[in-house]
Amino acid sequence: MGLFITIMDYLVIFFSTWEFAPWVRGILGGLVIGAVFGGALVMVYLERKFLGDIQSRIGPNRVGGRFGVLQLIADAIKLFTKEDIIPAKADKWLFIGAPIVALTSGFLMVAVIPFDLLMIKGSEYAVAVSRMDISILYLEAVSGLSIFAIFMAGWGSGSKYSLLAGFRNVAKMIGYEVPLGIAIISVAVMAHSLDIVEIVKAQSTWWFIIAQPLGFVVFFIALLADVGRIPFDQTEAEEELIAGWATEYSGMRWGLAFFAEYLHAVVGSFIITLIFLGGWNGLPLIGNLYIPGIFWLIAKTIMVIMLFIWVRGALPRYRIDQVIDIGWKVLIPLALLNLVWSTIIGLMWA
Amino acid sequence: MTHEATQITSPPKSSEILLHLGPQHPLQPGPFLLDLKIEGETIREAELKIGYIHKGMEKVFEDRTYIQILPLTDRICYLASNSNNDVYCRGIEELLGIEPTERAKYLRVLTNELCRIQSHLLGIGEYTTDVGFLTMFIYMVREREGVVSLLEAITGSRLNHNYARFGGVAHDLPPGYKEMALKTLGELKKLVKSHDEMLSSDSIYLRRTKGVGVLTTKVASELGVAGPPLRASGVNYDLRRIEPYLVYDELDFNVITQTDGDVFSRVKVRLLEILESIYIIEQCLDQMPSGPYKQDVMPYITRPKPGEVYSRIEDPRGEMGMYIISDGSDKPYRFRIRGPAFATAQALPPLLIGTYVADVAAIAASMDSCTSEVDR
Numbered sequence: 001m002g003l004f005i006t007i008m009d010y011l012v013i014f015f016s017t018w019e020f021a022p023w024v025r026g027i028l029g030g031l032v033i034g035a036v037f038g039g040a041l042v043m044v045y046l047e048r049k050f051l052g053d054i055q056s057r058i059g060p061n062r063v064g065g066r067f068g069v070l071q072l073i074a075d076a077i078k079l080f081t082k083e084d085i086i087p088a089k090a091d092k093w094l095f096i097g098a099p100i101v102a103l104t105s106g107f108l109m110v111a112v113i114p115f116d117l118l119m120i121k122g123s124e125y126a127v128a129v130s131r132m133d134i135s136i137l138y139l140e141a142v143s144g145l146s147i148f149a150i151f152m153a154g155w156g157s158g159s160k161y162s163l164l165a166g167f168r169n170v171a172k173m174i175g176y177e178v179p180l181g182i183a184i185i186s187v188a189v190m191a192h193s194l195d196i197v198e199i200v201k202a203q204s205t206w207w208f209i210i211a212q213p214l215g216f217v218v219f220f221i222a223l224l225a226d227v228g229r230i231p232f233d234q235t236e237a238e239e240e241l242i243a244g245w246a247t248e249y250s251g252m253r254w255g256l257a258f259f260a261e262y263l264h265a266v267v268g269s270f271i272i273t274l275i276f277l278g279g280w281n282g283l284p285l286i287g288n289l290y291i292p293g294i295f296w297l298i299a300k301t302i303m304v305i306m307l308f309i310w311v312r313g314a315l316p317r318y319r320i321d322q323v324i325d326i327g328w329k330v331l332i333p334l335a336l337l338n339l340v341w342s343t344i345i346g347l348m349w350a
Numbered sequence: 351m352t353h354e355a356t357q358i359t360s361p362p363k364s365s366e367i368l369l370h371l372g373p374q375h376p377l378q379p380g381p382f383l384l385d386l387k388i389e390g391e392t393i394r395e396a397e398l399k400i401g402y403i404h405k406g407m408e409k410v411f412e413d414r415t416y417i418q419i420l421p422l423t424d425r426i427c428y429l430a431s432n433s434n435n436d437v438y439c440r441g442i443e444e445l446l447g448i449e450p451t452e453r454a455k456y457l458r459v460l461t462n463e464l465c466r467i468q469s470h471l472l473g474i475g476e477y478t479t480d481v482g483f484l485t486m487f488i489y490m491v492r493e494r495e496g497v498v499s500l501l502e503a504i505t506g507s508r509l510n511h512n513y514a515r516f517g518g519v520a521h522d523l524p525p526g527y528k529e530m531a532l533k534t535l536g537e538l539k540k541l542v543k544s545h546d547e548m549l550s551s552d553s554i555y556l557r558r559t560k561g562v563g564v565l566t567t568k569v570a571s572e573l574g575v576a577g578p579p580l581r582a583s584g585v586n587y588d589l590r591r592i593e594p595y596l597v598y599d600e601l602d603f604n605v606i607t608q609t610d611g612d613v614f615s616r617v618k619v620r621l622l623e624i625l626e627s628i629y630i631i632e633q634c635l636d637q638m639p640s641g642p643y644k645q646d647v648m649p650y651i652t653r654p655k656p657g658e659v660y661s662r663i664e665d666p667r668g669e670m671g672m673y674i675i676s677d678g679s680d681k682p683y684r685f686r687i688r689g690p691a692f693a694t695a696q697a698l699p700p701l702l703i704g705t706y707v708a709d710v711a712a713i714a715a716s717m718d719s720c721t722s723e724v725d726r
Contacts, residue, residue, distance in 0.1 A: 055489070056492055057488060233482070234708065239376055239482070240707055314485065316481045317483070317558075319557075319708040319709065322557055
């Protein structure tokens with residue numbers, strides 16, 4: 001632990017000198033992207049193993065020892081060596097562009113995620129590629145890009161199944177970005193800031209999940225829909241639309257699209273941890289227990305990811321009209337109610 | 351219900367899409383083509399096209415000797431292979447004018463009910479994955495494993511059992527079978543009850559299934575649907591009760607019916623029938639007389655007298671019938687199979703009209719049709 005803190009100290013001194021040098025941010029960006037990339041891989045592995053446990057299966061158990069840790073490497077090799085097929089009826093550039101846009105949106109989201117806040121000689125340094133005043137708004141905006149990706153894929157594939165999935169996705173997203181946004185506003189109202197770092201700092205004694213549990217529930221459900229996981233995975237419902245918008249994709253193009261989804265889920269888990277579960281703050285009233293904040297953040301994020309997987313194992317899928325019903329008729333009124341509540345609480349909190 | 355109602359009559363308008371669901375699609379147990387004319391997500395017209403795995407079984411049977419046909423009847427539908435053996439053997443027994451031994455009757459009832467349980471378990475499992483509930487599928491397959499092992503212990507094989515024989519069965523029970531069966535089935539009973547509770551209380555599942563794909567009694571009876579889909583529509587029709595064959599008249603069981611006729615009821619009927627089947631098996635194991643399990647002397651070549659017979663059975667999926675004409679030779683003159691899945695499959699398109707694309711999977715799987723048997 002001592003060693004870790006020393007390294008962090010050096011890093012921070014380095015930052016304080018070079019904070020504005022573009023290449024420092026570049027290196028940090030590379031590191032963070034690598035870390036989140038790794039996080040998405042861990043999520044895929046966790047999902048297979050944990051879902052296997054829920055469903056009384058074993059999960060991957062051949063490649064890389066009895067726990068199958070190298071299964072993903074094997075899968076990636078398989079995907080890289082598969083033939084890349086672009087259907088004759090496809091709109092070529094939309095088809096090629098869709099996974100790139102999906103992945104770009106994921107990586108753009110990573111840019112503003114702070115992993116820790118370090119206090120050195122009275123000034124604070126957020127461990128993030130970029131710290132902006134409106135980072136939560138920025139996150140909302142770039143996560144919206146993934147909707148375009150799915151619609152591009154749906155339209156560009158030249159397949160009816162993909163097209164239906166694209167329609168479904170647009171219909172779903174219009175309904176769910178709204179409660180997601182309102183839930184974020186409720187948090188911002190309480191923290192008096194749109195900056196994620198400030199939002200986390202406002203939770204140093206009490207997490208926002210305690211102040212507005214309803215907001216957490218709304219945000220969690222809307223996030224599930226946003227990242228397209230069961231019970232909201234209508235865009236790739238296997239039994240209805242084969243693979244939804246990814247039906248025509250093969251090889252690494254499909255791999256990228258699939259990976260972008262997991263990236264969104266991981267980033268989504270980070271966001272939910274940051275804005276509702278106290279981020280890098282330790283437990284309420286107990287504090288950090290001398291454990292660096294980044295470990296708290298990652299531990300909580302893994303818990304959220306496990307919750308995602310658990311939901312997937314426990315629930316069937318909604319029908320698309322029911323999904324939209326829930327979005328407009330249940331989540332938005334609840335989110336508005338929560339906004340009122342958080343405004344009242346927020347006045348007292350301050 | 352006219353035939354035109356289940357056909358796509360006009361090309362799609364500009365606001366409509368013609369969606370070909372199949373012949374290869376993840377929802378299908380086997381290849382068939384379901385053409386759907388959809389507007390948005392709503393289905394306007396539906397047409398079912400079958401015949402992708404036509405095996406010409408009836409014609410093949412006319413070219414085989416009677417005993418050679420027996421293992422082939424397994425292949426009509428691998429989930430109902432025991433029932434198919436049994437209905438075929440009962441037909442030939444009627445032609446030959448013999449009766450199976452008393453113990454063989456019990457053994458056939460026993461295996462038929464085990465067969466029904468494993469078919470229902472897989473049917474419910476396939477159905478639950480089609481509403482996106484993969485966990486329940488894997489639970490069902492896990493539960494089915496024990497039942498298939500029980501069948502394997504008697505018949506020696508897990509899927510195509512080839513167990514019944516003319517006037518008897520192929521093997522007797524292995525030693526210690528009763529304890530083994532009671533143990534497995536006791537556990538199964540508990541698990542099925544808990545799964546039933548889980549499915550009846552899950553709000554998403556209820557919203558996906560209640561009131562969806564309602565099969566009215568009228569449509570069902572006009573299209574010849576039998577078995578669980580018919581009973582779910584409120585018709586108390588079960589061949590085991592109406593026309594008791596083997597030893598069903600000596601056994602106590604309830605015919606499970608539901609009133610709604612929707613997807614939920616069809617699955618509920620199957621779940622409750624599993625419990626009834628377990629009850630029947632327990633009675634069989636208690637009441638089974640000792641004695642020979644097969645005829646002492648049977649001719650090496652079966653040559654029934656000229657005549658015709660129609661024998662039928664309550665298959666896991668409905669009413670399975672076989673119509674056999676004998677001309678006195680060692681091969682049937684004409685063989686006709688009346689499969690339950692064919693009737694169930696043709697009831698599918700009328701149910702789909704007006705529903706959503708997402709419900710196709712749920713409705714199709716809740717009918718539990720078997721393409722192999724539809725095409726035979």
